[in-house]
Amino acid sequence: MTTPASRKLWLGYAVAMLWLYVLLWPLIGIKPGGLEFATSAAIWAKLAAISAILLVLWQLKQRGVFDFVSRPAEAVSKALGKATDRVPTRLWLVLAFACAVAFPLVTERYAHDVAISVLVYICLGLGLNVVVGMAGLLDLGYIAFYGVGAYTYALLSVHFGLSFWLCLPIAGAFSAVAGCIIGYPTLRMRGDYLAIVTLGFGEIVRIILNNWMSLTNGPNGILGIKPPGAYWWQDGKIEHIWLGSLEQFYYVILGLAVCTIVAVYRINHSRIGRAFEAVREDQTAAELMGVNTLGIKLLAYAMGAVFGGLAGAFFAARMRFVSPESFTFIESAMVLAMVVLGGMGSIPGVILGALALIALPEIFRGFELYRMFVFGGVMAMMMLFRPKGLWPAKRMGARSEERD
Amino acid sequence: MEVFLQQLVNGITLGGVYALVALGYTMVYGIIQLINFAHGEIFAAGGYMGVILISWMVAQGYPPFVCLGVALVLAMGYCALLAMAVEKLVYKPLRSSSRLSVLLSALGMSIFLQNGLMLTQGVYDRAYPGEMVQGGFEIGGAMVSYMQIVIVGITVALLVGLNTLVFKTRIGKAMRATAQDKTMSALVGINASRIISLTFAIGAALACAAGIMVGMYYGSVRYDMGFVLGVKAFSAAVLGGIGNITGAMLGGLLIGMIEVFAAGYISSEYKDVFAFIILIGVLYFMPTGIMGENVDDTRV
Numbered sequence: 001m002t003t004p005a006s007r008k009l010w011l012g013y014a015v016a017m018l019w020l021y022v023l024l025w026p027l028i029g030i031k032p033g034g035l036e037f038a039t040s041a042a043i044w045a046k047l048a049a050i051s052a053i054l055l056v057l058w059q060l061k062q063r064g065v066f067d068f069v070s071r072p073a074e075a076v077s078k079a080l081g082k083a084t085d086r087v088p089t090r091l092w093l094v095l096a097f098a099c100a101v102a103f104p105l106v107t108e109r110y111a112h113d114v115a116i117s118v119l120v121y122i123c124l125g126l127g128l129n130v131v132v133g134m135a136g137l138l139d140l141g142y143i144a145f146y147g148v149g150a151y152t153y154a155l156l157s158v159h160f161g162l163s164f165w166l167c168l169p170i171a172g173a174f175s176a177v178a179g180c181i182i183g184y185p186t187l188r189m190r191g192d193y194l195a196i197v198t199l200g201f202g203e204i205v206r207i208i209l210n211n212w213m214s215l216t217n218g219p220n221g222i223l224g225i226k227p228p229g230a231y232w233w234q235d236g237k238i239e240h241i242w243l244g245s246l247e248q249f250y251y252v253i254l255g256l257a258v259c260t261i262v263a264v265y266r267i268n269h270s271r272i273g274r275a276f277e278a279v280r281e282d283q284t285a286a287e288l289m290g291v292n293t294l295g296i297k298l299l300a301y302a303m304g305a306v307f308g309g310l311a312g313a314f315f316a317a318r319m320r321f322v323s324p325e326s327f328t329f330i331e332s333a334m335v336l337a338m339v340v341l342g343g344m345g346s347i348p349g350v351i352l353g354a355l356a357l358i359a360l361p362e363i364f365r366g367f368e369l370y371r372m373f374v375f376g377g378v379m380a381m382m383m384l385f386r387p388k389g390l391w392p393a394k395r396m397g398a399r400s401e402e403r404d
Numbered sequence: 405m406e407v408f409l410q411q412l413v414n415g416i417t418l419g420g421v422y423a424l425v426a427l428g429y430t431m432v433y434g435i436i437q438l439i440n441f442a443h444g445e446i447f448a449a450g451g452y453m454g455v456i457l458i459s460w461m462v463a464q465g466y467p468p469f470v471c472l473g474v475a476l477v478l479a480m481g482y483c484a485l486l487a488m489a490v491e492k493l494v495y496k497p498l499r500s501s502s503r504l505s506v507l508l509s510a511l512g513m514s515i516f517l518q519n520g521l522m523l524t525q526g527v528y529d530r531a532y533p534g535e536m537v538q539g540g541f542e543i544g545g546a547m548v549s550y551m552q553i554v555i556v557g558i559t560v561a562l563l564v565g566l567n568t569l570v571f572k573t574r575i576g577k578a579m580r581a582t583a584q585d586k587t588m589s590a591l592v593g594i595n596a597s598r599i600i601s602l603t604f605a606i607g608a609a610l611a612c613a614a615g616i617m618v619g620m621y622y623g624s625v626r627y628d629m630g631f632v633l634g635v636k637a638f639s640a641a642v643l644g645g646i647g648n649i650t651g652a653m654l655g656g657l658l659i660g661m662i663e664v665f666a667a668g669y670i671s672s673e674y675k676d677v678f679a680f681i682i683l684i685g686v687l688y689f690m691p692t693g694i695m696g697e698n699v700d701d702t703r704v
Contacts (some may be wrong), residue, residue: 200680379512
């Protein structure tokens with residue numbers, strides 16, 4: 001390992017580790033009682049050892065030491081890929097759907113709860129995906145629409161006793177209106193300004209929810225929201241039961257998620273979807289080709305908001321309680337992390353991202369504290385090593401070399 | 405009138421702090437057109453380094469002003485190193501990729517640093533040693549604490565120092581040249597990488613000083629305090645005209661004043677909203693800001 005390249009690599013490693021220690025030690029080691037080195041050195045040694053091992057493995061891989069494993073593995077995965085390609089996509093979809101339907105029958109309460117969260121986040125992720133992935137508008141206040149949807153249903157249910165199913169479209173419509181109100185002044189801005197302005201709007205919505213005591217009951221939230229009902233016609237009058245159990249919630253949100261998936265898929269393949277992509281890739285060119293860019297961006301924004309609002313209404317019904325606590329910036333960042341991790345613009349990617357970010361931490365419960373820490377790091381690293389995400393989106397149509 | 409004067413004093417104190425943080429945003433944006441989301445976290449890290457160093461030195465029995473001075477210098481150095489590390493690690497390799505990627509990795513870095521602070525320092529407020537600077541005096545009915553004098557003094561010194569650095573020295577000239585045209589400045593022998601790194605370091609050092617002063621002013625620091633303050637400082641940078649150093653100072657002062665007066669005369673619950681509304685209003689009606697400069701039509 002004495003090629004100039006590897007020497008440079010290890011020199012870089014040494015400098016980086018020195019740097020890391022200098023940054024780590026003051027945070028941990030300086031106590032009012034005195035200076036301490038043991039704890040920080042222990043953490044540092046672990047990090048250094050892990051990264052050294054990773055570097056060695058990477059170097060060995062570069063030199064082809066693992067070829068005897070990786071070559072056959074690659075061949076197997078290629079063959080598998082070919083075999084799975086032969087199975088029609090529809091069959092996979094039916095299989096996945098059947099598994100999703102059967103899921104509550106073979107699992108217990110805790111798993112239902114996690115599955116419901118995953119599905120809610122899938123809806124949110126897909127909605128944000130329309131804005132960020134398809135239209136390329138970075139929205140950091142997406143959770144505001146989730147909040148609008150949730151509060152719409154909460155207020156209508158508590159004050160007017162309206163049914164969930166009636167409120168669902170109303171929540172979607174309110175969110176769309178909110179999306180237009182927020183989108184209209186902001187969407188003319190340059191992309192990176194848009195990010196910070198949407199962040200500002202997200203915070204404004206949260207602060208309003210927190211302080212408008214007469215309407216939202218402030219930080220105490222709204223209690224006593226009704227779950228969705230199931231209605232039928234019997235003996236000349238309408239009968240109903242409340243869908244209050246976890247399984248029933250699961251099926252409601254599964255239905256909502258499937259509708260969202262189908263809708264987003266259809267949007268992606270429509271003329272509008274193409275227009276989104278055109279705006280994302282090159283706004284000037286899109287405008288020249290006759291795309292109404294402001295209109296299209298507004299549409300993307302409103303559509304994303306609708307999905308957020310629907311998920312929000314469900315969230316309110318599921319929790320039977322809403323408070324501004326649930327709609328913080330961290331939630332927006334989390335949904336964004338899902339989209340980025342899964343692959344911007346990719347529907348299966350977003351589903352994978354939601355699974356990874358919601359279900360995995362449930363498995364590693366002991367590391368709960370480290371969750372956002374790891375997400376942040378992963379998000380930054382993804383951009384370096386795999387900017388297109390775990391399951392990159394398939395490009396629609398052909399296009400010239402892309403510049404950025 | 406007394407209330408007005410009092411608000412004015414508070415507004416100047418707060419505005420100076422915003423100006424210091426806004427400078428980091430504006431300098432980085434001016435040179436590589438990136439909203440450095442992690443900047444707010446650097447500010448918070450500065451506040452923590454301040455509390456860590458000052459607590460330690462107070463426990464060793466040094467006099468308060470020595471503690472403050474030494475802590476300020478050391479913490480600024482620390483934050484400069486931190487910002488340079490962040491820049492090297494995630495921004496530099498992405499220099500040629502799309503702006504959306506860089507923005508996302510900046511956001512990821514911000515979450516990473518914020519939670520790193522939480523993990524090492526805990527989720528609760530960490531209090532500054534109380535006996536640092538006490539007392540104050542009265543002018544026309546308004547209370548001015550010595551703490552505020554110290555804060556304004558340090559802020560002014562740092563702002564003057566930065567102005568001298570940027571407009572009077574060779575390094576400053578190189579920075580301005582790089583911000584104007586990277587290729588041309590590289591052709592005349594300016595090492596753009598080094599200048600960008602330096603810009604991050606300077607911005608971080610200023611944010612760090614702001615963090616320490618906010619910590620002293622309010623008495624405590626919290627791991628997530630960089631988020632809202634970061635957005636406000638960015639609003640200040642936009643208000644002044646992004647990329648413009650004098651503009652950022654002016655914008656910071658204005659945002660601080662507006663916030664304090666709005667909290668005093670309109671509503672203190674909604675005080676955080678005003679900065680956002682100004683940000684949106686400025687971007688909509690006057691996207692080049694007050695001093696207007698450095699607005700190119702590049703998009704994410």
